[in-house]
Amino acid sequence: MRHLITDILIVGSGGAGMRAAVEASCFGDVIVVTKGFAGVDGATVTAQADIAVESGYCRETLSLEGDPDDSMDIFAEDMLREGEYLGDEKIVSEYVCKSGDEVRYLSQKGVKLRGLVKNPGHSYPRGVWVSGVELCKALKKDVLSRSNVKICEHTLLMDIVIEEGRAAGAICFDFIEGTAFLISAGSVVVCSGGAMGLYPYITAPDGLTGDGMAAAFRAGAQLVDMEFPMFLPYSILNPKIVRGVTFTHDLAMTLDSRALNREGARFMDKWDPIRMEHTTRDINAAAAGYEIFEGRGSSDGGVYLSLAHIPNNIIEYSAKWFPETIAEWKCGGFDLKKYLPDLSRDAIETIPACHFWNGGIKINAEGETSIPGLYAGGEGTGSLHGANRISGNGVGQALVWGAIAGRSAGKCSKKLGRPNISANKAKMMLQEKSEMIRGKGKEDPVQINRELRSMSWECIGLVRTQERLDKFGKYLEQVKQQLMEQRVRSECARANRDWLLMIQNQNLYEIARAVHSAATERKESRGAHFRYDYKKPDDKNWTQNIFLRLKGDEIIVSSSAANNYKGRTPSLRKREYGTKGA
16 A cells, blocks of 8 residues: 655645645645646646736836836726626735735746736736746746655545544545555645636646545535636637637737627627727627527637738738737747638637636635645635636736645644554545446446536536526436446556546536536626526625535535625626626
8 A cells, every 4th residue: 555644745736736835845845746747737837828917016026017007906906896896805915915926936937027918807017928838847947956845747636635624635546557545744735726627618738627626625625606617718619620729819809809700790899898809708708608609609609700800911910019929820839820711801710718717615815725734726716816817817826826825734734743644544545445446337437528528518608597507407416326337448557547537527527516506506697607597797696705515415505795805896787797898
């Protein structure tokens, strides 16, 4: 029986996980588990985007062309307003005060700051452009320089171990060896990202299947704001070879683009007649979803993005002044001109693809969860974004709360010490988990996964209705039975992808249940949650966060007023959803 012991266990090796490892290493021995390669697995490395920093800080400290009229308070107000006032103001304030220091840390580690942009939802230019590849290389180098940090690659979190009311480690699965093993730890930090893999159209890597959120949920931690997975509008739908690439969203935000339905009609004037296609992502995504729901989408179920009204020489020239990471029509090292149609003549077929997880594990400003000894940071935690994340706060969240959670977990481990898990109990836990993945049933895990993603898109995706939610609730009962009857097609233990998929299916099922429960409870439309049968936001009754916890196998749903301690709340509105600024 394999049993590792450490002071701090960190799950995930993206931006949040590596920042947590750096900070936690100041307090004791650290083990980082990641189901891919450290610094390459996860969403951070794919980022070709910006980190939001207060504009005055950009000017004074980062030597960028920031605006001195900006302030931390204005930045916080922008985040709260565009998150529909569901963000926890203490957590928002912590973020806006610390994101600049994290960018300065990156710069000191050699990451190039490639310019400053103003994005929708922000009152001032705050988006510091960086390369996700450079960022992850710098963080990994810092982690590897610390002799007390051990990295376990190709290792998947199965469950968090609770001993005497505290998080005491985790049961993990070594994908290469095909064996489960135990890591006991003085504290645990979950930094394993979102659950975009619940949907068929995504911009993130396939491996983001909500493993940390699901494990924390099963262990007893609260989840919050799970009804708000974020869909990025104008992601490429066709051609399939570049499906999910986000370059066209950047194109839409940079140029005077036009979103069209299959009739060639522009539809954003019905949703935000002032900002139009340059509105925030939640409104753009809901508008596209509405057109698709009403039968006005493209043949493959998307909408169109057109630049054909812009003279060709302006389109060609724009490629030279785009931000460096997408200049000359390149994205992620690929020349997209080889794949896209002639933009001076043809529209691009696009779709809102799942891009980010706004909600997740409930944390406080110290990264603490509702379970002693369990911390969380980065994407997959709730309370920062509320109903919608504005651009630049994804990678920033990973860095700020990875660092905070790592420090807090280190202090906790010093205080509580390493847990004492007996050999007999460890053996019993491992046997139980090993039995779960024997795979002697009749259900194909690949087919379960495909059907779950398809049904999630239809019922808890862009557009929700009570009829669809009821249909999905019945479907989840079917999935529950299927998961107990999954089969493995190969008896080979080493690198068996069926075993990996069986574990991920269980996690996606837990996440789907959580999204379904929260979406059913919220009878209004707000941010990334659009109910066709409740099109208006209900500020009087629903400026509240929805919390979920497990009691046995039952999800307990509760809600409470958002923590806006300065009293910043929306004025009561009678508008239809999406007409901000009208």
